Amino acid sequence: MQEIVSEKILLNFIRHEIDSNQDLFERLYGLQMKLIAEFTQSKGDPGKVVVIAHKLKSSCKTFGAVRLETVLEQIESAKNSATIKIDPVLLDEALTLLPVTMETIRKVADSVFGRKQDSA
């Protein structure tokens, strides 16, 4: 099965793309958490779900969250049909993956920056 977060992609992002800039990483991580909250709150509104799925997918790519990225891509593809209908199995999978993914990203980030005090 596909890994939840590609450590290789995430470490490359932190170390080489953003030069281990912890402030920037925390801002991006915080924005991701905000988007996730919006996604969870909007689960009953397919129109909103596909829009947020699109944004989340992009940041999943950045963070190496490969499995979630795949699921969000499938959810987003619902926008191409006349009436947006989201497969409930996919939505459930995304909702389950979201916290696990963020936790994994946090752990990898902590291994680079050191444990973040307020995340304990």
Added chain:
Amino acid sequence: MRRNILVADDDQQILELTKFFLEQAGFVVRTCSEGYSALQEVQANHYDLLIIDISMPNFNGFKTIKSIRAMPEKQDLPIIMLTGSKDKDDIQKAKTLQVTDYVIKPPVREDLLKRVERVLGGRPQYFEIKFNPEDSDASLTGEISIETRVKSISVQGMILTGSAALKKGDKIKVQKIGLFNILKIEKTSFTVADCTSDDKGNFDYFVSFLEFKAEEQEVIKEWVMAEQFRRQNPGAKA
């Protein structure tokens, strides 16, 4: 002089990341999160480049670009489109609106900077073609540029016509900026009198490499033919 770049995207993460990459590279960056603000910014301030997301709510990227292109003084503003995918329709629409290049989201630093530098003329790409060295007399050296938007070919700012004489057997260097229509042929001369089989092949390759549209290719071919005629029939009127 530091270059000013405006980045417009409704996705805050993309804005943060793009701003970081560009500022690290020495650019002065301003951001806005929707199309109409970008339009107002471009109207009010000088920018060397606009990087804009296409799918923004309300006033989207295409509407913004269209409004910018409608301003005579902003018709040449380089624009890089941020897009989630290589959607053919979007790319086609972008070409129509004279978008200079595009970047797939999320931006990757090296790719983004490479494209920005190319668009701003920092790191030009050269493509060299040799033409027939047996060609006849010659005359013109200088900077030749092809501006496909207005369908003109000029040397040192002077628009060439079919009677422009060009030097024999020389090389041309073509600078291609971005993916679309901004082209430059630099400090060289260009033999067109003997575009025989091989050279013709080169010429076709040159034209297709530069992604001229069909009608633009026709303009250039007509010009080449007129030049050939002039050389083969000195004194005759084309």
